[in-house]
Amino acid sequence: MMMTHKQLEPADQPQAPPQNPPAFEAAVxxxxxxxxxxxxxxxxxxxxxxxxxxxxxxxxxxIAPRQVTAIIGPSGCGKSTLIRCLNRMHEVTPGAHAKGTVxxxxxxxxxxxxxxxxxxxxxxxxxxxxxxxxxxTIFDNVVAGLLLQxxxxxxxxEEMAEQALRQAALFDEVKDVWKKASGASLxxxxxxRLCIARTxxxxxxxxxxxxPCSALDPIATYRIEELIGRLKAEFTIVIVTHNMQQASRVSxxxxxxxxxxxxxxxxxxxxxxxxxxxxxxxxxxxxxITGRFG
Amino acid sequence: xxxxxTSPSTAQTLLTARGRLRRRAIVDRVATALMALSAxxxxxxxxxxxxxxxxxxxxxxxxxxxxxxxxxxxxVGGGVAPAILGTIEMLVVAALIxxxxxxxxxxxxxxxxxxxxxxxxxxxxxxxxxxxxIVIGVFVWTWLVRHVxxxxxGLAGSVALAVIMIPIVTRTVEETLRLVPDPLxxxxxxxxxxxxxxxxxxxxxxxRAGIITGVVLSIARAGGETAxxxxxxxxxxxxxxxxxxxxxxxxxxxxxxxxxxxxDWQVKAWxxxxxxxVLIGALSLLSRWVVARRLGHS
Numbered sequence: 001m002m003m004t005h006k007q008l009e010p011a012d013q014p015q016a017p018p019q020n021p022p023a024f025e026a027a028v029x030x031x032x033x034x035x036x037x038x039x040x041x042x043x044x045x046x047x048x049x050x051x052x053x054x055x056x057x058x059x060x061x062x063i064a065p066r067q068v069t070a071i072i073g074p075s076g077c078g079k080s081t082l083i084r085c086l087n088r089m090h091e092v093t094p095g096a097h098a099k100g101t102v103x104x105x106x107x108x109x110x111x112x113x114x115x116x117x118x119x120x121x122x123x124x125x126x127x128x129x130x131x132x133x134x135x136x137t138i139f140d141n142v143v144a145g146l147l148l149q150x151x152x153x154x155x156x157x158e159e160m161a162e163q164a165l166r167q168a169a170l171f172d173e174v175k176d177v178w179k180k181a182s183g184a185s186l187x188x189x190x191x192x193r194l195c196i197a198r199t200x201x202x203x204x205x206x207x208x209x210x211x212p213c214s215a216l217d218p219i220a221t222y223r224i225e226e227l228i229g230r231l232k233a234e235f236t237i238v239i240v241t242h243n244m245q246q247a248s249r250v251s252x253x254x255x256x257x258x259x260x261x262x263x264x265x266x267x268x269x270x271x272x273x274x275x276x277x278x279x280x281x282x283x284x285x286x287x288x289i290t291g292r293f294g
Numbered sequence: 295x296x297x298x299x300t301s302p303s304t305a306q307t308l309l310t311a312r313g314r315l316r317r318r319a320i321v322d323r324v325a326t327a328l329m330a331l332s333a334x335x336x337x338x339x340x341x342x343x344x345x346x347x348x349x350x351x352x353x354x355x356x357x358x359x360x361x362x363x364x365x366x367x368x369x370v371g372g373g374v375a376p377a378i379l380g381t382i383e384m385l386v387v388a389a390l391i392x393x394x395x396x397x398x399x400x401x402x403x404x405x406x407x408x409x410x411x412x413x414x415x416x417x418x419x420x421x422x423x424x425x426x427x428i429v430i431g432v433f434v435w436t437w438l439v440r441h442v443x444x445x446x447x448g449l450a451g452s453v454a455l456a457v458i459m460i461p462i463v464t465r466t467v468e469e470t471l472r473l474v475p476d477p478l479x480x481x482x483x484x485x486x487x488x489x490x491x492x493x494x495x496x497x498x499x500x501x502r503a504g505i506i507t508g509v510v511l512s513i514a515r516a517g518g519e520t521a522x523x524x525x526x527x528x529x530x531x532x533x534x535x536x537x538x539x540x541x542x543x544x545x546x547x548x549x550x551x552x553x554x555x556x557x558d559w560q561v562k563a564w565x566x567x568x569x570x571x572v573l574i575g576a577l578s579l580l581s582r583w584v585v586a587r588r589l590g591h592s
Contacts, residue, residue: 014422059331089484092479119486120483120484120485121485121486122486124484124485125484127477127480131475131477132481133500135480135500144487144495145487147495148486148487148488148491163376195481199485201485272543285331
């Protein structure tokens with residue numbers, strides 16, 4: 001099942017903004033080979049702002065279907081902004097806006113006739129801090145996104161919730177209390193798996209994870225990483241992480257972002273994780289990977 | 295300052311620190327005592343009011359007090375039943391008007407409002423909150439009593455009370471909504487739940503306790519208002535549930551009875567005051583119980 005797609009050569013890349021061409025070289029972008037069929041996200045010339053302040057500039061990358069793509073980089077490099085642009089959550093922040101295109105299976109999600117609410121049903125998101133709805137039971141948390149689609153009977157909801165909880169490797173731990181206990185009563189790691197289950201229940205095609213383990217202990221982190229490894233069989237996953245070991249453990253592709261003195265994040269290098277970590281093309285990538293800064 | 299390294303001066307540093315520590319401990323104790331005293335002062339005033347109303351009001355409480363209408367001056371006996379029912383009816387109608395408006399304003403200000411319109415609304419709410427209730431009474435009197443209905447009526451009383459409730463509901467609910475963490479809103483939006491549904495299903499339930507508190511607070515505040523009711527509902531010595539007729543209310547009844555020369559009426563004023571306190575206290579306890587029960591459940 002080969003899926004052909006446009007090969008992105010460096011020459012095809014949108015150039016850095018014209019006002020300061022000499023300062024920033026174009027990113028080295030190695031095309032993500034598409035061995036898998038499935039939802040594909042193609043970002044081109046994406047810039048984002050918070051009010052007047054630009055956070056990322058001219059990002060272009062091609063996210064492989066049913067693979068894990070990690071976005072790494074030091075604090076303030078715009079990696080969270082980038083991932084939030086992929087399901088139009090960026091614009092939820094007051095004053096924030098984005099320009100450029102993000103194509104999901106060939107449809108630009110920034111096209112004027114696209115409803116961001118629909119985009120978010122296809123591109124789910126897991127956040128840095130586990131954020132289950134505290135006033136809802138575990139069950140209600142999982143079906144929160146499903147309820148709005150309506151039409152499902154109580155039994156169907158139960159089945160879908162159980163399936164999502166099993167997929168998120170949480171069902172066995174909560175099956176005795178899931179109709180009674182609040183989502184907030186779980187441990188941090190369980191809460192994060194509940195948030196993943198809640199996202200899975202809506203049946204998205206792409207799952208974005210914004211530093212999903214940074215608030216968790218090593219064992220909980222290990223369980224989430226294991227889960228990511230299993231979920232990529234079905235979903236396209238993009239994960240932002242501070243932790244380079246985590247990126248090298250879980251991801252197939254890695255994008256390295258960096259903000260120079262102007263504090264605007266740009267993509268520096270993007271390619272297969274194995275190559276980025278062993279043989280980076282750019283000096284800045286190598287410096288960061290080897291811990292010389294950041 | 296450059297004495298850290300050698301041990302004698304370290305000891306000295308520690309000794310001076312001990313002197314400062316003692317001073318801090320004294321300041322700490324004095325400040326704590328002062329705050330405890332202010333808390334005590336507040337509680338004592340409340341207790342005095344409660345005890346005094348109870349001592350003076352309890353003798354008035356008999357079955358007739360709760361079931362009968364007030365008797366003409368000079369006759370001993372009768373009760374304040376029309377006032378109890380009138381207060382409850384007017385408060386219910388006022389809440390039906392004021393709570394939705396206040397909630398809507400609060401949701402607008404906390405969830406949507408930006409820019410100059412929101413700032414203007416916010417300023418006006420503060421202004422209404424600061425209006426003396428007699429002014430609200432005069433306004434409603436001019437409008438609803440003189441022009442629309444033509445005579446004193448219970449609906450005008452309810453509207454005046456609703457105007458008093460709106461800023462209280464708005465402010466408390468708005469503050470509570472702002473306390474709901476943004477990550478919860480984001481979690482809901484990221485599930486593809488539209489913004490209005492996010493507010494209804496996630497934000498409002500999370501803020502439930504604060505919302506109920508705000509509503510109860512506003513009802514309690516409106517329940518004790520006298521001045522605007524004198525100009526609108528007027529009071530009534532007879533049983534009347536017609537919102538378009540003058541309606542009795544506890545605060546008005548207390549006012550009439552308390553300034554009367556008859557000993558029996560004065561005792562009844564105390565009794566009515568006690569009933570008013572108990573009504574509002576019960577409402578407040580009920581809301582707390584509801585909130586605690588729902589929380590414990592989930």
